Amino acid sequence: MKRRLTRRELIKYGMLGLGSITLGSGAYRLLSQGASSARADEDLPRTPIKFTPFTQALPVPPPKQGVTTPFTDGRHCVLPSVSGLTAPKFYTVQLRPVTQELIPGFPQTVVWGYDGMYPGPTFRVNHNEPAIVRFTNNITGVNTIVHNHGGHTSSESDGSDSVFPSQVTGPGQSKDFCYGNIAPINPATHNQETSDFASTQWYHDHMMDITGRGVYMGLAGFYLLKDELEAGLIANHTLPADAYDIPLVFQDRVFDANAQLVYNPGANEFGGWLGDVFLMNGKAQPFFHVEPRKYRFRLLNGSNARWYELTLSNGQSMLQIGKDSWLLPFGVNRSSIRFGLAERADVIIDFSKFPVSPNSVVYLNNILQQNDGRGPGGTSRPGTSLLKFIVDLPLNTNVPDATITANAAGDQTVTLRPNIAISPTEIVRTRNFEFDDKDGWSINERRFDPNRNDATPQSNTAERWVLENDGGDWQHPIHIHLEAHQVQKINGRTPPVYQSFKSDTTQLGPDGTAEVFIKFRTFAPGRWVFHCHNLEHEDNAMMAAFQVIP
Ligand SMILES: [Cu+2]
Structure with a gap:
């Protein structure tokens, strides 16, 4: 096409x-x-730099620390009014350019970083402890706005400038964003539905038309949440302790001969910008020392247009315990995991069978081939090694290993987060959205218009949305803000078990369809968006707005 x-x-x-x-x-x-x-x-440009992979350590973004003095200047955003919340915690984040060593031996790459680092610091927040985050933009000449992806957030703080332009954070400006860190509220009980409480969100730039550039330059970080249930799973050693819980974002980039990032999305007609250097947490093909135990990795495809299918080089399975923002009810063994843009998989990798030795090495490989923005082609093994694990740290016996294992075949006993499914009897209407290429990228043959509502669901109802790819062999990962969606059918079939609970982003394959159920539980009326998360498609109008009406 x-x-x-x-x-x-x-x-x-x-x-x-x-x-x-x-x-x-x-x-x-x-x-x-x-x-x-x-x-x-x-x-398209190819990186002329040659470097030796697996010579530098994987960076792990530091945890974000709050400030002790509350903001008192009355610019606060609105927090949900629900009982049981603590006083808010206050955070300040400064966006600024910084030079960082992304490619080993080339220390001068200019990136944009939250708090001057790429990836940004990792938020680790607790249920019912609201966060008020003041983002200050010190990037010259660039408007920004932050979206907390997967968050159940008010329209004002959701980071869509298209539906809430007053939150655009221009150069030299500061804006506050309120994150309730709650689950959606059940309108019948007025209690939070803790089965919907999220674990693995990420925050990234979301400026209309230039999101691809902002994320490509480094504006992305993790936002991890923990509630009583998950804290209990960690305390009783079902899940690994925080020290063995590692956020891991993979992104592809193109560099010029001076190790500067190259971004020219128009060069392939905004089909999607692919890189040829693979960064893990902002470092090209690093290594990571591990102990012989189970680790938890929050895997995130933070790329603009590249899809991945990840495997371990020794053929070992990963135990998937979460899809996108939410824990699954139980772990599912995966020999490989495919990621569309913005998708996450919360996984356990078990290194306990390895002897402690510098020779105990296993690679995280991408076996998916992709030559342009239209989406992935076939798989090829062993693929490209993105990260080298070296099992050479002695086991810290003061911290017990995690006990979680895959459920036996057919056994779907809940060991993680119980799921309350949206029932077909709750569905009040069906809407159809075709993702197509009329006059650029479009939905239902219309390019994005921030002033138009493309859907007006009623608050506290559930709807069936049929997402249809009318773009031939172009593939589109669709992200819906505000709420999780429950995938009912993929291409007319029941989805695999790991995809059948909650998602915030769902892959539309070539001519594919996805039928999803979604609720609209809001604590304040407002407008949100949904869009393709291929960032070049999103930036070129493959987006729509919905208003939740009382
Ligand atoms: Cu797309």
Whole structure:
């Protein structure tokens, strides 16, 4: 499929008479002059730098610390009014350019970082302890807005400038975002539905039209939540302790000869920008020392357009305990896990069978092939090694190993978070959304209009949404804000068990369909968005807005 660039796209990306761009020093630098015509993907820039992989350690983003003095200047956003909340905790985050060593031996890459680091610091928050986060933008010439992906958040603090423009955080500005850290409220009982409480969210830039650039430059981090149930699973050693709980975001990037990030999404007609260097937590192909025990990894595909299918090089399974933001009811063994954009898998990897030795090595491999933004092709083993685990740390016997194992075949006894399914009897209406390519990227043949409501569900009702890919062999991972959705059918079939509970992002394969149930439990009326999470598709109008009406 070929797309023709709209004039808006040409203007937006400066392709009318300008050249390709490199992102350095926080501003665009023109590399070449002269008209740039759209090119086939095989002609896109490739990183000219050679480096030796697995020579530097995996960075683990530090936990975000709160501030002790509350903000008192009356700019607070709105927290949910629900009983049982503690006083809010206050955090300040500064967005700024910084140089960081992404490629071993090349220390000067300019990135944009929350708190001046990429990835940003990891929030670890507790249920019923609201957070008020003041984001200050010190990136010259760039508007930002933060979205807490997977969060049950008010419209005001959800980070969609398109539906709440007053939260745009321009250069030199500060804006407050309120995160209740609660589960959706059951309207019948007025209690939180703790089966819907999230575990693994991530925060990232969400500025309309330029989200791809912001995330590519480094504006992403983890937001991990813990409630009484999950704390209990950790305390009784079902799940690994926090010290063995590692957030892991994988992203692909293109660099120029000076190790600066290259981003030119118009070069392939906004089909999706692929990189050829693989970063794990912001480091190209690092290693990670582990003990012979079970570790928990919060795997996140934070790439702009690349899909992944991850395996372990020794053929060992990973035990998936969570999909997107939510824990599953029980662990599911996976020999490989496929990730569309923004998807997460919460997994346990068991290193306990390895002898403690520098020779005990296992790789996390990506076996998925992808040549352009339309989506993945086939798989090829062994694939590309992204991360090298070395089981050479002595076992700390003061911390018991986690006990979780996969449920025996067919045994779906709840050992993690109970799931309360949305029942077909709760569905009040069906809506259909076709993801297509009319005049760029579109939904139901309409490009995104922030002033238009594409759906107006009623508060505290449930609906059936049929998401349909009308884009031929283009693939689209669809993210719906505000609430989890429950996948009923994928391409007309019952989804695999790990996909049958809660998701916030669902893959639409070639000509694929997904039928999902979703509730709209809001603690304040407002508008939210849903969109393709291929960031170049999202930035080119494959987005829609819904208003939850009282
Ligand atoms: Cu898409």
